[in-house]
Every structure is written in structure tokens, then in C-alpha cells.
Amino acid sequence: MYKMPSKSFARPLFCAVAAATTGFAAISALSLSQPAQAETLQRIFSPPTAAERQALLDSWAEPMAPASNWQVLDSFEDAEYRLDIVSQQVEGNQHFSAVRTPENYRPGQPAPILVLNHGGWEGIEADWALEYDHDCLADFFVLVPSFRGEELRVYEESYKSTGEKSLIDRDVIDVMALISGVIENYPGAQPTDISAWGYSRGGGTSLMLGVRDPRVDRVINVFGPTDVLTYPDMLSGVVSHLRGEEIGPFYSLPGAFVQRYYDGETSFNQLRQQLLGGSALHFADLMPERVQIHHGVRDTIVPVENGRALAEALQHRSDMIVNEYHEYFFGGHGPLRGLDQRAIRMLCDDR
Numbered sequence: 390m391y392k393m394p395s396k397s398f399a400r401p402l403f404c405a406v407a408a409a410t411t412g413f414a415a416i417s418a419l420s421l422s423q424p425a426q427a428e429t430l431q432r433i434f435s436p437p438t439a440a441e442r443q444a445l446l447d448s449w450a451e452p453m454a455p456a457s458n459w460q461v462l463d464s465f466e467d468a469e470y471r472l473d474i475v476s477q478q479v480e481g482n483q484h485f486s487a488v489r490t491p492e493n494y495r496p497g498q499p500a501p502i503l504v505l506n507h508g509g510w511e512g513i514e515a516d517w518a519l520e521y522d523h524d525c526l527a528d529f530f531v532l533v534p535s536f537r538g539e540e541l542r543v544y545e546e547s548y549k550s551t552g553e554k555s556l557i558d559r560d561v562i563d564v565m566a567l568i569s570g571v572i573e574n575y576p577g578a579q580p581t582d583i584s585a586w587g588y589s590r591g592g593g594t595s596l597m598l599g600v601r602d603p604r605v606d607r608v609i610n611v612f613g614p615t616d617v618l619t620y621p622d623m624l625s626g627v628v629s630h631l632r633g634e635e636i637g638p639f640y641s642l643p644g645a646f647v648q649r650y651y652d653g654e655t656s657f658n659q660l661r662q663q664l665l666g667g668s669a670l671h672f673a674d675l676m677p678e679r680v681q682i683h684h685g686v687r688d689t690i691v692p693v694e695n696g697r698a699l700a701e702a703l704q705h706r707s708d709m710i711v712n713e714y715h716e717y718f719f720g721g722h723g724p725l726r727g728l729d730q731r732a733i734r735m736l737c738d739d740r
Contacts, residue, residue, distance in 0.1 A: 430627070431624070434619065437671055485535050500528055501530070506595050507587075513535060513541060532564075535549075565598070612684050618667075678709050679711035680709070
């Protein structure tokens, strides 16, 4: 199912032109910017070339170093479920996650996998996994990864994953390694029946997980960023960040990457690959055949145009089994009425 918003909410072409004009004005107002810097900013946020996209696909196709040293550090019983705190080494970092087993789980019992990817940058509570027990979700393994540099908190304890915080790219690697660890260490976990459900940053991670990991066949994106490279207002937002203004993570994180480029810590090509690798819109053709998107019109963190653009791109595919876009007129970057029911229906259909 696909339903575009009414024309009164659609972003007209002249708005995109206006945004580009605003970007030029913002660059001109940036006191530290020389003409060469202004030209570079335009190049940074230009559409990706076919060669750039292929280079990124080629890098993703290279074999990953296998995760190692899988450990179950603690276990908690909750009604008919068990919640395990697990650890493994991923790219030299210690990575912590929570794994909730299916209801009344018996080793070898076939069960699908659901990954919950959190938003924000301050870690996550492990018992989030225990909240997803409605309908068929009781029969799933439910995984809650921390991301590198963040805490996984469980009751009175906390476990901090090591490594530098990432924007989507390394988050995806951490989650892929976790999925592999669960398949290897929990008999019955199904390697061909994996869903990802994410919020905000975790929504963007879930989308890119669906692009990069062929084992993932369903994705639910809740107000996640879909394009930090060519979104019309991105350039002006990054300029505001470079001027020291508080503008929120959708602009400030790409802005931080740009600052690292200006500081000589990364190359132009590396910067472009980093931004493109966090922009699922440019890989819509590679997403699973079941995708559901939720976004609030009044979202002040990740603009609703992110959800609309991806939904429109997916509409051009003829192979989609589920292609749903749900827009919430009174919704912001928080609770969205009816979201859980719609998402659970999508996850439980055809089982």
C-alpha cells in the first residue's frame, strides 16, 4: 500500500530552488569561507555519480573481518522470556547487545529475528526488547544493539561499547555482526527471516541494513534520515553548523564530517562516501521488497520530506510486496498514533 500526502503538504519545485538559493546566501554569509570553500561545499552536497555509488557498493561487497569472542555476560528471566546480555569483538571494538529469546524458547526451535535500532546518541535500555511481545512478535528473537561508543543499560548495570561513534555506516556493521552472532549461537534463529525496526538514527540504520545485508527482508523506518547528501536544505544547514549555530543532529552530524574534512582529517572522497553511505534514498532500488515508513509532518528533527522522498522512490519499483508510507499530520519526532499496530501487522503478515 502506498499513499502520497495531499498536494497541500507536498514540497513544490520552487521550494527546492529557494532552498538552493538560501544555500548560496548562507555560504556567502559564512565569514571564514573563501570562494574556494564555497565551491567545495557545493561539490560536497552535489548528487552522487554512478562511479561513486558503484565504489561504495564494491567496498560493501568486500568480506568483513569476522566478529569474535562471543560471550553471554548475564541472563534475566521475565515471564516466559529470557533476556541475554551478549558481547563480541567487532572491528577491534567490544560491542554489547541484548537478545530476547522467543516465548518458551527451546534450542533448535525455528524463530525469525527482529532487530530494534534505537535513535539518539546516548545508548539504550536492554529491556526495550521485552516490550515487543504482541501478536507474532512473541515468537521472535528480539535484538537490541548498542552502537559503538555507547552504553547498553540493564537494570542497575551498564555496558559501554568501545570505538568511535558513527553515523549509520559503522552502526550497520555492528548490527550485521550481531545478527551473525545470534544465528551462530542460538540454534533455530532463522538466517532468511530477519526484520529491522528503527527510530530516527536507528531508522536510517535499519534502511541501510536492508540495503547492505541480503538476509534482511523487512524494514520499518520511523522518522529516520534518508538523505544527508542531496536534501535541499542540507547545504545551508551545514553552513549554519560551521558558523556555530545549534541546528540539531540532522545537519550538525554531516556538518561535523565536513569540519573534519576542512581540518584535514579526511579526504574529499572519503567524506562523500561517508555521506552517501548514510543516505538510503540513493539505494532505494536495493532495499527489501517489504518496507514501511512512518513520519510526522511536524517533525523538527528529521524533516518529513525525508520520508516522502524515499516513499516516492520506492513507488517506482514494480517488485515491492509491501510499500507503505504513513504520514501523521499531528506527529512530531516522538509517538505516532497507530504506529505500533501498523508495524506489527506488517511484521506478522504471511507467517
